[in-house]
Amino acid sequence: MRSTPAPPRSRAAGARPAASAADRFSPGACRAHARAGLGRPAPPGPARSRLRSALPALLTDVFIVAALVVLNSSLVELARTVPTMAQLWGEFAAGHVGGALLALTMLARRRLPFTVLLVLTLGGLVGDHAHVLVWGSASLGIAVAAYSVGRYLPLTRALIALGTGVAVNVLATTLSPAQAGDPGEPWWINQGFYLGWILAAWWVGRLVRMRAFHMEELATRAERLERARDAHTRAVLAEERGRIARELHDVVAHHVSVMTVQATAGRRVIDRSPERARQTLVEIEETGRQAMAEMRRIVDVLRTTEADAPDRGPQPGLAGLAELVQQVRDTGTRTELRVVGDPPELSPGLELTLYRIVQESLTNVLKHAGRGARAAVEVRFTPESVEVAVTDEGAPPGAEGEPAGAPRATDEPGHGLVGMRERVALYGGDLVTGPRAGGGFEVRARLPLDRRGQG
Template identity: 90%
Template sequence: MRSTPAPPTSSAAGARPAASAAGRSSPGACRARSRTGLGQSAAPVPSRSRLRSALPALLTDAFIVVALVVLNSSLVELARTVPAMAQLWGEFTAGHIGGALLALTMLARRHLPFTVLLVLTLSGLVGDHTRVLVWGTASLGIAVAAYSVGRYLPLTRALIALGTGVVVNVLATTLSPAQAGDPGEPWWINQGFYLGWLLAAWWVGRLVRMRAFHMEELATRAERLERARDAHTRAVLAEERSRIARELHDVVAHHVSVMTVQATAGRRVIDRSPERARQTLVEIEETGRQAMAEMRRIVGVLRMAEGGGPDRGPQPGLAGLAELVQQVRDTGTRTELRVSGEPPELAPGLGLTVYRIVQESLTNVLKHAGRGARAAVEVRFTSEAVEVVVTDEGPPPGGEGEPGPRRAADEPGHGLVGMRERVALYGGDLRTGPRAGGGFEVRARLPLDRRGPG
């Protein structure tokens, strides 16, 4: 009977759109599993969130079940109208019921893919011998089950399941009454169709699994790098704040020493020269105000620092800017210093902050623009603030700098972290970034408080 192989062929044709739909739905299932770490136990989440994450997979499996039921029922009704098919598969009601029951196995394909594959492979053989047409469900269901085996099982178990499925499928097709009833039909036609269907679906499942693992590995690596970056930033902040606190400690220690000397001098002259003693007390008061201002700042930034005592050398200030710029000029970098406005008598800590901002900015010019570059340092004094602007024009043609990509303004680096900490300490504002015409710009504004808080 030449017409007997028709049901498998028609089922394969009808299976293509459903199979492609199932393939399109697989990324949702992949994402659903990747959220739980691909087999690793996930942290407890509220039941509503768990249901929401599992919903795409449930909808995909429900769609596959409906597609298989519709396909198999269509084949059963087709067999009812074709005499040759009706003679081979006469149990039409059982075909509807059996096809629907087999379709329900798709709901277990993610957890028991090997079992589902064996059940569907054997169901075709059982259906042929009992005259129950279930090939509509079995043919497409085998492909979905083979995909699930490749997608959800480790490689060793997936290979074992694939080999077992191939052997069982060969036996089922060989022993099928449809094949025996048509000796003129070459046996390898049906065998090749089902084996190709099986192997292709399994390989697609493996590819999806490997891609899911790769994406999860990338996400894990990105998260690890983010944690390392945060830890590094915290360490840099702690180190920089500790260094700033040590510098301020030296400034305050200087104030206290001056106050001690002034108090001693005032005590010695209070009887002989009350006016001079009164002037000494005014100086002690002003020095004390400055010391209190620096002390308040120390409380805000002091962190426990491991090892190393505080630096004991004199701290630079505005007076050291000219020498600093000259040092940069000596390296071959053409640097210009401009000071505008009337420089007031700044607190030593504020003068130190201005110096460090200029120093770090010029260090970055040397690092990124190199010798032969042009830089400009401008310090402007107003009645309310001191503004510091350091600019460069970028590396010159043929220069010796390292004109690689500079840090973005919001990307933490040792220099930027230090400058931001210093400026924030005095309630100022810092802006850094590339210039429109090339090069880089650092702009800081520090409010003046000649008396200091308190």
């Protein structure tokens, strides 16, 4: 049962008119939606991100402050109950306040570690002379400050701060009334205690700093490797796109050129020789089928994984040159094929390169010299290299095409010549193209027979 849509509600008197699309998506409207809590929440800004990253460090420092305050206050209360300590540290209220103030310096230990170290050392010395017990905060605070000096300062400044801190602590311990009040205790006990305390904390800070730098270096190196891998992937994809473009250009350009010449011939003879025109249409159909079959083969090769490599169709090679030349002959272009020397066993890639060079060169003959031109293909094998040459004499007089000696569009590098140069360069060969002295055009390529080319 179909439900009846509810009638539209009438707009109340005085209601604002509906906003246009531009008004609804204006910056002011977007901000209003954000304030109203509509849509997804906005990502945290830089200030919020910095606060979030600094929060763990701040909580750590607050915990250290609280621990030092509790420790110092406990020592002050303990001194109140021991007569000998009460005689030495009589200012108990000042001990609570002074210990808390020295503990608060921990909040600045990351930005001013050396200053905090000096303040704690001198604060402990002043407390000794004023009979105020603050060493609960000062002693452990000095260790934390020494750690911070090693952790947050560069090596030179950290060494200077360490030396200065040790000297001040030795002086403070020597001048301490507590040391003078107990002449039976050897002076070097307190000295050795504080010296070892500071050096150990400083060295732990250096180790943590070096580890942090090492982890940062590893992260940076991983980021560089990731960027290099992305760049390599893009380069491989670009090379693959170029290879696909060359293959498609070679296949499509050749067969379309053949079909164009055949269609032109059929148009000319359709009135006086219908049978010949019909035969030309059959040849055009066959050429189109060959083009489609070769393009399907290229697509199949691109889709095939390495595991399926043995099932791939054969690539065009030297064995297909005779058929290629015959296709050009069928268009009315007199073409000769000559092979000099005994062909060695070549790699499929090198054979494909030779085939594509001849195919592209004959395609240019069909496009620029036209029907009735004369062309020659020569493949010469030597022990060191294989040479291929494709020459033509230009368009014959009265034929459609560019006259002999006229500049061709291929004199400027296009897709075909660029593809040939890239193929030849891949095997370390040389390519020479240009007009001939007596008219026409020539393409000559020389490919060395090395390990990449043979076998």
